[in-house]
Every structure is written in C-alpha cells, then in structure tokens.
Amino acid sequence: MAMLEVKDLHVSYGMIQAIKGVSFEVNEGEVITLIGANGAGKTTILHTVTGLLKPKSGSILFEGKELSTTAPHKIVKYGMAHVPEGRRVFAGLTVYENLIMGAYTRNDKNEIEESLNMIYKRFPRLEERKKQLAGTLSGGEQQMLAMGRALMSKPKIILMDEPSMGLSPLFVTEVFDIIKQISASGTTVLLVEQNAKKALSIADRAYVLETGKIALTGNAKDLINDDKIKKAYLGE
Amino acid sequence: MNSFISYLASGISLGGIYALIALGYTMVYGIAKMLNFAHGDVIMVGGYTIFLAITSLSCPIWLSLLIGVLVCTALGVTIERIAYKPLRGASSISVLITAIGVSYLLQNLALNILGSDAKTFKSVVTLKPIVINEGLKISGETVVTIIVTVVIMIALTLFINKTKMGRAMQAVSEDKGAAQLMGINVNFTISMVFAIGSALAAVAGALLCSTYPQISPYTGSMPGIKAFIAAVFGGIGSIPGAMLGGLLLGVIENLSKAYISSQLSDAIVFAVLIVVLIVKPTGLLGKKINEKV
Amino acid sequence: MKNLINKIKPTTRTTIVTLLFVIFFFGLSQLLVNTGMAGYSYEGLLIPMCFYIILAVSLNLTVGILGELSLGHAGFMCIGGYVGAVFAMLTENVITSDLLRYLLALVIGGVVAGLFGALIGFSILRLKGDYLAIVTLAFGQITYKILQQCHLIKDCNGLHFSFSEPIDASKIDSASKVVILNGAQTITGVEKYKSLIVSVIILLVTLIVIYNLIDSRAGRAFKAIRDNSIAAESIGINISKYKLIVFFTSAFFAGVAGAMYAHTTSLEASKFDFNLSIMFLVYVVLGGIGKIRGSIIATIILYALPELLRDFATYRMIVYAIILIVMMIVTNNEKCKRIIDSVTTKLKFWKKTAKEDN
Numbered sequence: 001m002a003m004l005e006v007k008d009l010h011v012s013y014g015m016i017q018a019i020k021g022v023s024f025e026v027n028e029g030e031v032i033t034l035i036g037a038n039g040a041g042k043t044t045i046l047h048t049v050t051g052l053l054k055p056k057s058g059s060i061l062f063e064g065k066e067l068s069t070t071a072p073h074k075i076v077k078y079g080m081a082h083v084p085e086g087r088r089v090f091a092g093l094t095v096y097e098n099l100i101m102g103a104y105t106r107n108d109k110n111e112i113e114e115s116l117n118m119i120y121k122r123f124p125r126l127e128e129r130k131k132q133l134a135g136t137l138s139g140g141e142q143q144m145l146a147m148g149r150a151l152m153s154k155p156k157i158i159l160m161d162e163p164s165m166g167l168s169p170l171f172v173t174e175v176f177d178i179i180k181q182i183s184a185s186g187t188t189v190l191l192v193e194q195n196a197k198k199a200l201s202i203a204d205r206a207y208v209l210e211t212g213k214i215a216l217t218g219n220a221k222d223l224i225n226d227d228k229i230k231k232a233y234l235g236e
Numbered sequence: 237m238n239s240f241i242s243y244l245a246s247g248i249s250l251g252g253i254y255a256l257i258a259l260g261y262t263m264v265y266g267i268a269k270m271l272n273f274a275h276g277d278v279i280m281v282g283g284y285t286i287f288l289a290i291t292s293l294s295c296p297i298w299l300s301l302l303i304g305v306l307v308c309t310a311l312g313v314t315i316e317r318i319a320y321k322p323l324r325g326a327s328s329i330s331v332l333i334t335a336i337g338v339s340y341l342l343q344n345l346a347l348n349i350l351g352s353d354a355k356t357f358k359s360v361v362t363l364k365p366i367v368i369n370e371g372l373k374i375s376g377e378t379v380v381t382i383i384v385t386v387v388i389m390i391a392l393t394l395f396i397n398k399t400k401m402g403r404a405m406q407a408v409s410e411d412k413g414a415a416q417l418m419g420i421n422v423n424f425t426i427s428m429v430f431a432i433g434s435a436l437a438a439v440a441g442a443l444l445c446s447t448y449p450q451i452s453p454y455t456g457s458m459p460g461i462k463a464f465i466a467a468v469f470g471g472i473g474s475i476p477g478a479m480l481g482g483l484l485l486g487v488i489e490n491l492s493k494a495y496i497s498s499q500l501s502d503a504i505v506f507a508v509l510i511v512v513l514i515v516k517p518t519g520l521l522g523k524k525i526n527e528k529v
Numbered sequence: 530m531k532n533l534i535n536k537i538k539p540t541t542r543t544t545i546v547t548l549l550f551v552i553f554f555f556g557l558s559q560l561l562v563n564t565g566m567a568g569y570s571y572e573g574l575l576i577p578m579c580f581y582i583i584l585a586v587s588l589n590l591t592v593g594i595l596g597e598l599s600l601g602h603a604g605f606m607c608i609g610g611y612v613g614a615v616f617a618m619l620t621e622n623v624i625t626s627d628l629l630r631y632l633l634a635l636v637i638g639g640v641v642a643g644l645f646g647a648l649i650g651f652s653i654l655r656l657k658g659d660y661l662a663i664v665t666l667a668f669g670q671i672t673y674k675i676l677q678q679c680h681l682i683k684d685c686n687g688l689h690f691s692f693s694e695p696i697d698a699s700k701i702d703s704a705s706k707v708v709i710l711n712g713a714q715t716i717t718g719v720e721k722y723k724s725l726i727v728s729v730i731i732l733l734v735t736l737i738v739i740y741n742l743i744d745s746r747a748g749r750a751f752k753a754i755r756d757n758s759i760a761a762e763s764i765g766i767n768i769s770k771y772k773l774i775v776f777f778t779s780a781f782f783a784g785v786a787g788a789m790y791a792h793t794t795s796l797e798a799s800k801f802d803f804n805l806s807i808m809f810l811v812y813v814v815l816g817g818i819g820k821i822r823g824s825i826i827a828t829i830i831l832y833a834l835p836e837l838l839r840d841f842a843t844y845r846m847i848v849y850a851i852i853l854i855v856m857m858i859v860t861n862n863e864k865c866k867r868i869i870d871s872v873t874t875k876l877k878f879w880k881k882t883a884k885e886d887n
Contacts, residue, residue: 014870015870
C-alpha cells in the first residue's frame with residue numbers, strides 16, 4: 001500500500017472549482033513531484049493534504065488514516081510536515097525559536113535537542129544565526145529555516161511547496177541538493193515545483209497538473225525526455 | 237514632596253490596573269488582530285461577580301476572587317467562540333462592530349439585572365495603610381495592586397517566553413497557517429488567550445473596584461478605553477509595551493489630576509497618546525509592520 | 530423615455546434615485562404626520578433624521594470610500610455644534626433673518642470642524658488602520674472634554690472668555706450679560722430653527738456634493754488609495770492631498786450636522802462622546818460600507834427604531850445589541866455567506882425559469 005494515497009480529490013474556493021478529481025500516490029522512500037503551470041492547483045493540493053483547506057469530496061489516506069476529516073494540527077503528529085510556499089517563517093521569533101516550534105508535537109527534550117543538533121549540522125548557517133530574528137534572514141536562509149523547522153517534527157513524509165521560488169541560482173542548486181539529502185536519509189518527499197527541470201532531475205516519479213487535473217504521469221526520467229513536456233515545461 | 241510621592245504611588249497603582257487590562261487587549265490583538273471592545277465590560281462582570289459572591293453568597297474573599305476569575309475566564313472564552321470565531325478572516329471593522337455589540341449586550345444585561353445605580357464595593361484588600369512618615373500614608377489597596385501587578389507581569393512574561401503554550405501563542409500571532417503546520421491547535425490557542433486576558437480582567441476588576449470602592453454597569457467602560465489607549469501607547473501586540481503603556485498612563489493621569497486639572501486629566505492622557513503616535517506611529521515598543529509591496 | 534434614461538450616466542442615475550428616495554420618504558412622512566396617521570413623536574424624529582443621515586453619509590466617505598476607520602466623528606459634530614451655537618447667539622441681533630443666520634451658522638460650524646478634520650488628517654498621515662482609528666477616538670474624547678471647560682459671557686463691555694475656571698462675576702455687567710458657554714452645563718440660549726423643508730434641502734445638497742465628489746477624479750483617487758495605497762502612489766496619486774480632502778469634507782459635513790443639532794435641541798458636550806461616534810459607525814457598517822444609499826436607509830431604520838420602541842425601553846438595547854452581533858455574523862461569516870449566495874442564485878434561477886415559462 002502506498003504511504004500517501006489521494007483519491008478523486010475535489011476542492012473549490014466558493015463557486016470556483018480548483019481541483020477537479022485528482023488522484024495520485026506516494027510510496028515510502030520516493031521523491032514525487034507535482035509540476036504544472038501557475039494556477040494549475042499544485043499549492044491547493046498540498047494545502048488540502050495538510051488540512052489547511054477542506055476538500056469538497058475525495059479521500060486522502062496517509063498510512064491508512066483518513067486525513068480529510070482530521071483536524072489539521074493532528075496531521076503533523078501522524079508524521080507529515082509541510083514546508084509552505086513563501087517559507088512563512090515566524091519573522092518575529094529567533095531562528096532557534098522557529099526550529100523549536102517545528103518540534104511542537106514532540107515532548108522528549110533530549111530527542112529534540114538531538115534533532116536540533118542534526119539540523120545545525122545540516123544547515124551550519126542556521127547555527128551561526130540562531131539568535132537572530134528569522135525576519136532578518138535572506139530568502140535562501142529563510143528557505144533553509146523553513147526546511148529545518150519542518151524536519152524538527154521528525155516527519156515520515158515532507159511536503160515542499162516551491163522551495164526554489166525567488167532564490168538566486170546558487171541557492172536553487174543548494175536547495176535541491178538538500179532535498180536529495182533529505183530523501184537519502186529516509187524521508188519521503190512530495191515536491192511541488194515550477195522549476196520542472198530541476199524537480200524532474202531529482203524525482204523518482206512525477207505528476208503533471210493542468211487546470212486542476214492530472215494530465216500526465218510517469219517516471220521522472222521518461223518525462224524529462226517527453227517531447228510534450230519539453231515544449232510546455234522545460235522550454236526546449 | 238510627600239504629596240508628590242503619594243500621587244505617584246497611586247498613579248503607579250492605577251497604572252498597574254490599566255496594565256493588567258491592557259495586557260488582555262494587546263494579547264487578543266496580537267493573536268486575533270481584533271480590537272476587543274468588550275474587554276472593559278468583562279472587568280465589570282468580574283467586579284459584579286466578586287461583589288455578589290461576597291454580599292449575597294457571603295463567600296470568603298479568596299473564594300469570591302476565585303469565582304470572579306473563573307466566571308470571567310468562561311465568559312471570555314464563550315464570547316470568543318460565539319461572536320468572534322465565526323468572523324475570523326472578516327474585515328476588521330465588522331469584527332470591531334461585533335465587539336461593540338457584545339459590549340452593549342453585557343452593559344445592558346447588567347443594567348437590567350442589577351439596576352443602573354452604583355453599589356458600594358467593599359474592598360477585597362485587608363492590608364492596613366502603610367505609614368511612611370507623618371504626612372505620607374500609602375493605602376493598602378495601592379500596595380497590593382502594585383505587588384499583584386508586578387507578580388502577574390513576571391509570571392506572564394515567563395509563561396509567554398518559556399512555555400510551549402506561550403510559544404504557540406506567539407507563533408499563532410505571527411502566522412496562523414504556519415502555526416497549524418507545526419501541529420498547533422489554533423482554535424484552542426486563541427481560546428487560551430481569551431481565557432488569560434479575561435482572567436486578568438477579573439483581577440483588574442477586583443483591584444479597580446477596591447481602589448475606587450463602587451461598581452455600576454458602566455464601571456468597565458472608561459477604564460477599558462483607557463487601557464486600550466495604554467496598549468496602543470506601548471505598541472499594540474507587544475506585551476512589555478502594554479505594561480509600560482499602562483503604567484505611564486496611570487502616572488500621567490494621576491499627576492495631571494493632581495497638578496493640572498482633574499477635569500482635563502483625560503484630555504491630557506489622550507493628547508499624550510496622539511503626540512506619541514505622531515512621533516512614533518507604532519507606539520513606544522511596537523514593532524514596525526512592513527507592508528508588502 | 531427609456532432612451533432618455535439610458536443616456537444619463539449610471540452614476541448620475543444612482544444619485545437621482547437616491548435624491549428622489551429621500552424626497553419621497555420625507556414627503557410621505559410629513560403627509561402621514563399631517564393626516565394624523567403618524568404620531569407627534571414621529572414628527573420630532575424627522576429633522577434629527579436629516580442630520581443623522583448627513584453624519585452617517587459623511588462618515589461613510591472616510592470609512593467606506595477612503596477606507597480609514599474613524600472613531601471620533603462625534604467630535605467634529607461637537608465642534609460644529611458649539612461653533613454654530615456661539616455664532617448664532619452672538620449674531621442674534623445683528624443678522625435679523627433667521628434663515629440667513631441659521632445657514633451661516635451651519636457653514637461656519639462646518640468650516641471650523643472641517644479645518645480640525647484637516648488638522649487631524651495632516652498630523653496622522655503616517656498612521657494607518659487601527660492606529661489611525663485610535664487617534665480619532667482620542668481626538669473625539671479630547672474635543673468634548675475641552676469644550677466642556679469653556680466659559681463665554683457677553684455683556685455691554687464685550688466678550689469674556691475663560692478656560693477651566695468660571696468667569697469672575699465682578700468683572701461682568703450683570704444687567705446686560707448673556708451667558709453663552711458655561712462650562713459643562715447645557716447650552717440653551719440658541720434660538721431654535723426647526724424647518725423640515727430647509728433640513729431636507731440641506732440634506733439633498735449634502736448628498737449631491739458627496740455623490741459628485743465620489744464620482745469625480747478625486748473620488749476615483751480615494752478608491753485607489755483605499756484598495757492599494759502603494760499602487761496608487763506609484764501611478765502618481767498624491768495620497769496626502771486626497772486624504773486631506775476626505776478628512777476635511779467628512780468633518781465639514783459632520784460640523785454642519787452638529788450646527789443643525791444645536792438649532793434643534795439644547796447642546797451638551799458630554800453627549801458627543803465615543804458612544805455617539807460608535808452609533809454613526811454602526812449606521813455606516815449596517816448600511817453597507819461605501820454604500821451611500823445604504824447609510825441613508827440604515828440611519829432611518831436604526832434611528833427611528835429605538836425611539837419608537839421606547840415602551841420596551843428595558844429590553845430594547847439588549848435586542849439592539851443582539852441584532853448587531855447576529856447581523857455582523859450573518860453578513861460576514863463564510864458559511865453564512867455561502868448559504869445566502871446559494872439561496873439568491875436559486876431564487877434568480879427560479880425567477881428566470883418562471884419568466885421563460887411565461
């Protein structure tokens with residue numbers, strides 16, 4: 001059974017239907033990417049999975065548990081973390097406090113300390129700036145903080161929404177390296193990206209989203225060579 | 237000199253009461269981004285509850301205070317659940333009008349149930365006045381108010397910065413969605429803020445009615461507005477700001493009452509606020525809000 | 530005929546419909562009073578209704594069109610009332626025409642209030658949102674507290690003014706003295722001027738001015754500032770200038786209304802407190818923010834209701850408060866909105882099919 005299984009999901013904003021029957025699945029250990037143009041519904045799907053939005057119909061099963069009827073704050077406890085679009089770090093809290101907020105659902109102080117050290121090891125820059133207010137960090141640093149914060153909940157699966165958005169090319173490469181490392185350390189990744197080329201280069205499988213529907217799916221390696229994809233998303 | 241010290245002391249004590257009320261305003265503003273105009277009337281409810289517990293139920297003072305705090309806490313949480321929660325995400329002006337509706341409701345309920353006449357409130361403070369020298373006597377109410385305020389402020393600061401719940405409150409204030417993604421129960425956290433704010437209002441009510449020993453349905457309304465001004469004065473959303481703002485306001489009010497004009501003291505307080513905001517638009521300790529371009 | 534109507538600009542059409550509505554409403558009311566179908570108490574409400582509508586509409590200019598919350602509108606009304614009253618009392622023997630004196634009192638009261646509006650507006654240009662609201666609240670409170678302290682007496686030697694302290698009686702010629710302002714005490718010396726027709730005409734003029742302002746180049750600038758001040762600035766709109774125009778106009782009409790008030794009933798500064806400002810705000814919000822006609826209708830209903838329900842005095846404020854809360858929740862809650870939307874679309878659909886069936 002897949003780790004995360006989304007079936008026939010419908011989501012609407014008032015009268016406008018944003019997601020019209022989307023199904024996909026993520027298996028343990030995979031890196032899955034959802035790619036698509038602006039407004040295709042990528043962010044809406046992630047928000048629905050983590051409970052920020054309620055679906056109109058359809059089911060979201062995570063390790064057999066139905067998420068669409070679960071209160072959003074409980075979803076984190078099941079082992080799902082979400083790095084939101086635009087990073088959304090707590091600007092008025094310090095880097096350290098942001099990371100500790102990430103471990104909100106955990107109670108063992110020693111284990112939290114351990115995770116914190118791990119995050120600092122992975123993102124040395126965060127340790128250098130741990131007493132600084134998160135709002136004063138650069139965009140790339142904030143992205144790292146957002147990822148570090150998500151990892152602090154020790155998730156089984158991590159959902160990332162446009163982690164490369166608005167970053168300099170150097171940081172973009174770094175962010176994708178980090179995603180690879182996260183995957184290598186055993187965390188499943190569901191990645192939403194506009195930078196289709198980069199996303200496909202690190203993903204196992206991909207779903208292509210067009211105006212609220214899955215238009216195409218397949219192995220990332222195949223899709224990256226697909227003529228239609230090349231034309232529409234890779235600009236070749 | 238003696239009279240100055242005694243005016244100052246009662247100013248600090250009045251300021252302490254304002255600060256306790258202002259804390260409720262500022263915490264609610266921080267987390268729910270709303271001006272809770274009904275907060276002042278929660279003070280009045282607290283005062284009446286304690287008054288009735290003492291006079292009608294002849295409870296001992298400590299029990300009456302406890303009942304007052306519990307009633308206000310429950311009231312604050314209920315108001316939030318029924319009137320404010322359905323309006324989350326609505327324009328701030330609609331929430332403001334709703335809060336005003338709640339304020340009218342509480343005042344008029346009190347008016348109908350308890351009558352419009354002011355009742356004499358027997359002080360809950362049993363401490364004797366402290367005589368410092370022949371001309372200088374500081375009342376027990378003043379001393380107790382100052383001590384209680386300081387203790388509450390320290391406790392609250394520790395709670396906000398050191399406990400998990402306190403940090404959750406800060407996170408929800410910053411970004412509700414992101415806080416939810418951390419696994420924080422946003423609704424519960426907001427309820428907790430209303431609970432704490434209202435409990436503080438009950439304490440403030442007890443101290444206020446003891447210092448100025450009477451109570452009426454309108455008891456909370458003016459101190460409510462002034463505490464609100466204090467919260468803005470210090471920088472709304474900032475907890476140390478509310479404390480500082482409340483204290484300064486009480487001292488300014490009392491000193492201008494003593495040395496300038498008792499009728500104009502309110503006008504002076506409001507004028508100082510305007511000047512402070514013109515010079516520093518986000519209040520004394522307020523954070524600068526960066527607008528997205 | 531239809532062509533002719535279509536030729537008129539839609540905004541002009543709105544103005545005309547509103548004006549006709551106002552004329553119709555007050556005409557009908559007067560008719561009901563004259564024929565004895567509406568009571569004496571109702572007649573007494575009509576002139577106040579005129580100036581309360583002016584107040585609500587002028588507040589809507591700040592809140593709805595400029596998008597800034599003001600909690601001190603009663604302060605401007607208070608200034609207008611005081612200035613108008615003092616002017617009317619000082620010129621009672623100079624200007625013999627009652628109407629002329631009345632109109633001048635209104636204009637002068639309005640201008641002084643407007644200048645204060647502009648002054649407040651100018652000093653708080655940097656402030657936004659809730660902070661601005663609080664400054665207006667503070668201003669409103671200061672205004673009536675200060676006016677409460679003024680003493681003014683006229684005698685054969687001229688004018689005697691004193692702030693805070695009562696005027697020394699020995700300095701005044703008691704035979705010729707006229708007390709104009711006496712501290713916190715009610716001002717009663719203004720000769721009343723109660724003409725419904727004049728009041729309605731003033732109301733109509735106000736509405737025409739405000740409608741034209743909203744529909745002008747400046748009006749579009751106000752809305753641009755409300756919707757996105759940074760974008761408005763980037764296309765070259767001088768935000769400060771337009772904000773000042775709104776603050777002046779809004780306060781001017783509040784001042785006019787205050788002067789009208791002073792000629793209708795005795796004036797007491799402490800009535801112009803925060804609660805009165807809130808009352809106007811409630812009219813505006815329940816009528817629909819930014820909607821002039823909504824403000825008019827809401828004022829008529831909300832002003833008349835509590836007055837007509839005096840018999841239920843004990844419960845009326847409780848009912849009023851509950852209506853306020855429920856109205857806000859029903860019109861703003863997402864779920865309620867969705868239900869209302871679906872009902873109205875169904876109704877429209879039903880109407881449409883009914884038409885097609887015919």
